[in-house]
Amino acid sequence: MVNRSFYGTFARALNGALLLLLAASCVLPFFYALSVSLTPMTEVIKNNGFLLIPKKMTFFAYEQLLHGNTLLNAYKVSIFRTVVGTAINLLFTLMAALPLSRKTLPGRNACLLIIVFTMLFSGGIIPQYILIKELGLLNSLWVLIIPGLINGFYLLIMKSFFEQLPKELEEAAKMDGAGEVTTLVRIVIPLSMPIIATIMLFYAVLHWNSYFDAVMYLTDANKFPLQVYLRNILISAVAASGDAAADAADYVNPISIQMASVILTTLPILFVYPFIQKHFTRGVLLGSVKG
Template structure:
């Protein structure tokens, strides 16, 4: 009886902590969404703090799509995310598969070089000079190719490949299959959790692309979503006269934040199961 009572107390404490953590995560999201769809006059009446709107307006979202650079930036970001993630997955799989084969000559050296790039890089200026010499300045490819392969994701996928039964590879080789065919017809179909995990990492990175756009892109028509949203967030506050009819900067800011976060929030629940499975399976072996 004493042990059962102690377990109930521990469970209650754990649930309380999880509940507080959930509220801490949901609270900012509720605030941003509420302000983005509430007339600014009502926001002012509540002292700038509002969680449940009493009246709803989508004027901020309408202005974002009709009177700003958001639609063009959104299309640029979608292109970077889709094409960039496909390139990332193809190159990462092609690199991780040979590194997962213990019979690869010089395998330890290649792995050491991969880990080395996780700790050190060439620096901002040498990277910029390389991008410039390749003619990628003011191109969407400057936001894709410099980060075509992430070393951390290579190691995750390599570990997953190593956990596949070796008998599959031996039987395929006995049937005359070459390594590329083994990768395409055996390894990749069995590696969906790992591919989704790595793909999510790449996708989020491309969707939040900001630094490379600032470094390599000066053409405003090629700015991705995050750069345009930063410009909106940096706008000075407008005067507060005629608050009923005006669309102030704060409402636009909150609407732009929602627009940037919503796609990832929608996609993640559908791949959460595969994401968790891929992380666990990819961490068993190093």
């Protein structure tokens, strides 16, 4: 009994220590980015670029990023893209995944083959640009949403989840006179909240972090999302660092501006994630049982 109690206590202590190390590995990079964003260049150089607690703090990096209304407008564009884009992506992914989960659907295998093909092969950047131009989507906010309307990988995950739902519930609903829409709204969607929350998070993070499509298809600076605006700020800071006339003690180097950009772009996702985290792991596991 003593040995079992000792080994049980030791195992719990070891698990706690491992969990603390894992938590520290997740928190320390973010804390490091916050510290560097508040540190002047001389402090960063003195500590060889690594410091967790700055001795002298400056908010110059955030002042440069928050100067004017451009950042606020970029936030609005990114929020519009994330909210509207995620909602539309979820709707179309749901509408495509549900019928594909029915094995009696005519042409189901051919549709799945086409979806998998698009995941492996693409026409390339130039044909895609020509297509976007011919569709009249250049320099429009919708170019950030419509080309990626459905992600094939997320569609397959949601389809696999729908295949695991009890068919008896849908059959019972139809026997009670419920139609397809009523069955979807009152039975399928409530049972599918874990996978819906998971795919919603995937789409939201994808929209929030994307910037290449905005660089490719947008020329109006007022339509730039947050990531493109911060990228341009960082490029300007790097160009200006070579001939900076400010005092070295107060000058903020491009690394501090880069870290401040990381903080400003990460915080919104960190605020949203805890509200859907409880559905996240369950949704991924349930949606990946079957291929």
